[in-house]
Amino acid sequence: MMDMHQGSLMLLGPTMNPKVAFELSERIPHLGLRMKEHSRRAAEFAGRMKKLGLKVIYPGLDDHPDHDLLKSLANKDYGYGGLLCVDMETEEKAYRLMNLLQNYSQFGLMAVSLGYYETLMSCSGSSTSSEMNEEEKEMAGISPGLIRMSIGYSGSLEQKWNQFEKAVARLHEQNSYQKI
Template sequence: MANHGYGYGGLLCLDMETEEKANRILNLLQNYSQFGFMAVSLGYYETLMSCSGSSTSSGLNNEEKELAGISPGLVRMSVGYVGTLEQKWSQFKKAVSRLQDSDLFNEN
């Protein structure tokens, strides 16, 4: 995704394995590190994120999700035009570091 006048963006997927872990990282990314906003639609100039299995793909049954490669913890992020790559990476690492320090990350 590129717009010479505004900058560049892209899609990023992260499989957190469970919906609970996905919601935890989404919460940290939005509320702790200000990486982006939780939303169902990923079309916006700001960074938007969603847990696909329980949002955009919630109409599919479990077999259809499995065939499409959508795990319960799949997080999709549309990285927006706002901020630098270094800023976004720093915000992302801050949230992941916080998650790694929590008990939830270490649960199986």
């Protein structure tokens, strides 16, 4: 007999819910394809974002401090992952960009969790890392305007890129109006 009222059995249960188990079994066969596309798109977006003049942090970029190490460890078929960061320097700029990306161009969704097939983004300093003090954030490289993005794989890459560019152009327009 097992005591299911405390410990790990209470939290996790002795068996998985059958519906959840079935849903997982339906998704696992194509997980590799999804992860390859997730990573491929993130690498493409990181390069294009950098060409736009944005400060991008992505281990697949040659200028990332750990690029060579990660290159030696990574599975070349899966690249460097589907997460990247864009540093907008201030929280206000980060939220303005994320608001445009979500509500103006429909590029992605603001969220704390970054696990979904749509593009998700969060401003780490005021969300997932908000419990850290300023010194800890600085040591971890988390600026107030750091946006983490999990690049999704819905829609075509060009469609999503056009949505991103549309939001960035609108942000530049808004910045120009504010200087007048």
